[in-house]
Amino acid sequence: MPDVSEVFDNIESRPTTQVAALDLGSNSFHLVVARIVADNVQILHRIKQKVRLANGLDQHNILSQEAIDRGIDTLKVIAESLKGFEPDTVRIVATYTLRKAKNAKEFIRAAKKVFPYPIEVISGIEEARLIYSGVAHTNQDTGQRLVVDIGGGSTEFIIGEGFDAKLLRSLQMGCVSYTKRFFSGGELTRQAFKKATTAAQQELELIDDKYLKTGWQTCIGTSGTIKAIVLLAQSLDESNPEGFVALDDLEILRNQCIDAGHIENLQFEQITPDRRPVLAAGIAVLIGVFKSLKILTMEYSPAALREGVLYEMEEQLSHRDIRERTAQSLATRYDVDTEQAKRVHNTALSIYDQCRKGWKIGGQENNNMLGWAALLHEIGLQINTRGVQRHSAYIIQNVDLHGFNQEQQSLLSILIRFHRKKVRPEEIPEFWQFDAQVVFKLLALLRISVLLNIKRQDDIIPEFDVDASENKIVLTFPPHWLEQKPIFMADLSREQQYLNALGLELKFA
CATH class of the missing domain: 1.10.3210.10 (Hypothetical protein af1432)
Structure with a gap:
């Protein structure tokens, strides 16, 4: 048996890299810090800050100054947790609201003053791919899976098998945007639920036929909205499978919301107070998803976008x-x-x-x-x-x-x-x-x-030297070679003029 101290010495000598992924979502900002050891991602800690960025998006897709300020104040707090991280070990991705906002650059410009890492605004398809990657790395189910992620401003739908995502779509419906659209006064009426669910099903008309034809063996839901709904479904009946939700559960929860009459009257102890204002919209959207895609049951997965970002960082750091x-x-x-x-x-x-x-x-x-x-x-x-x-x-x-x-x-x-x-x-x-x-x-x-x-x-061009300084670049070819290539020399002369427009000087000899 090896000496215990030698075992620990071997463990300590393994190369490790600490990385962080920050998801600037429409509802919350999520930070996940992890370390990469022997090609494995080990989560160290998580930070979640409620921001509701999508609340500040008006009908003209202009993000309000109040929403920008909320986001920047939150980034100031998160920046404290990232002190000491190298730039290539931190990745920040922004989703629906900053994709949609016409003045997103104002947010990013303000963020640069308090936050030393670049913010990447990713497309809906890229968001869906990263969500699927997070789920694929943490769930061990077999066969094709449908992954659904209800965010603050958009909902992503992915069908894949193993690590391969086959269908990816991002639809413009989320718990914050639908709260603002259908439950803005806080009233929880049957009519409001019906309108919200119908709107979700109208969005799903874009994909439902193709997704149903492709099919899946398991359905997985991710992120905070579905997590909260699954927790509430479990409380309805202790015999319900843990971590699952069915359409019957959703309809019971909808009726409980209607009976409460107003967001402020919701008494769901299983979820945090800051989740309650957007819960009704989340339930309405998920009912629409279940009905349009004929889902029987959905299983919750704790992995989502930020985990997908982490696993991709691990691949990039491993040159993949x-x-x-x-x-x-x-x-x-x-x-x-x-x-x-x-x-x-x-x-x-x-x-x-x-x-x-x-x-x-x-x-x-x-x-x-x-x-x-x-x-x-x-x-x-x-x-x-x-x-x-x-x-x-x-x-x-x-x-x-x-x-x-x-x-x-x-x-x-x-x-x-x-x-x-x-x-x-x-x-x-x-x-x-x-x-x-x-x-x-x-x-x-x-x-x-x-x-x-x-x-x-x-082998048309001989070996040549290149020298660059400030705004100048010099190409040096073998003696007399250019003299024998008048057309190429003319091309280089024309290129000099083109590069001048960029403030760059090209010289050659």
Whole structure:
């Protein structure tokens, strides 16, 4: 038997990484802190702060200053729990309300002043994928599963098997938005429940046929609304299976709410007081879900979006970034010329490596974005060779890119949109994760790499040196080589003018 001290020495010597995931939801902000040990995610602690961000969203999708202030005040509190974390070990994702808000940048701008980590606004499909990932890593059921997550502003529906999500949708219905829409005065009437449930079923008309045809063996519900409802269902009858809810339970709970008459009269001891104001809307939505999708019973899972984020961070830290698979899959789907993509990719990353110190553009994320842009820059060739940059950018901007948040997807689209022809800086949006000068320099590197491989052949361009400093980049070719390539030299001269629009100076010799 080994010495006990040796066993503990071995345990202590295992590499561990502490990570944190923060979900800026429409109802609550959730922080989960975990450590990664031997490819396993171990949850250390959780923090939940009720914010009800969606309450501040008006009919014009403008987020009120009061809601922004509530969110920023909450971030100040959470920031204390994240002191000492390295930037690449913290990921913050924002969902429905900040997706929807036209003035979301005001929130993010204010957040940057009190919170040192970038906020990623993710699409509904990406939110659904991450939710499913969280469930798939923690539930051991077999066969196909339907996962339902009722949030504050949206509800996600995913059908998958194992770790593979097959159908993903996000519908605009949630416990906070429906409370505001159908129960704003606090009155709990049968008519209000009927209207809310009917509205939910109308939303579900978008997906119910396809989901019912696909089918599932188990149905799983996640997040706070379903957790509260499952707790209440258990209290109705002790013989009810623990952790499950059925349609009969939901209808009893609805009737109890109607009997109470008003949100303030609800006496459900099993749930926290701050959950009660949005409970009725959650019940109404879930009744609509059960009826439209013909669900018999639903099991609660404690895993949700933030757990999915944590497991994805573990994969990225282990160099298994899902975005790499997404980019490769997209290249295959659109029959990209892989040989040319590799040439541009290799050239771009080689030049990037020589420029990153002089241009101060280091960091794995910048390297990744440049590489994926190089891989996918000709994805629009299937549409038309003319204006390929516009076609490629359109595809990237509008396709579901699993693993990419909205800013990353937008940056990828911008890099590809302006990889050739005239650059229009005024059409390049403001980014929060990426500095404007870094974006311009990544674009310059992609453009130069495409130009260097314009002949679409190997070994056409000789070895050359690259030097970068401040806003200047210098390409140095072997003596007299450029003199023998007048057309290529003319191309470089034209590129000088294009890059001037970005405030960058290209020199070559």
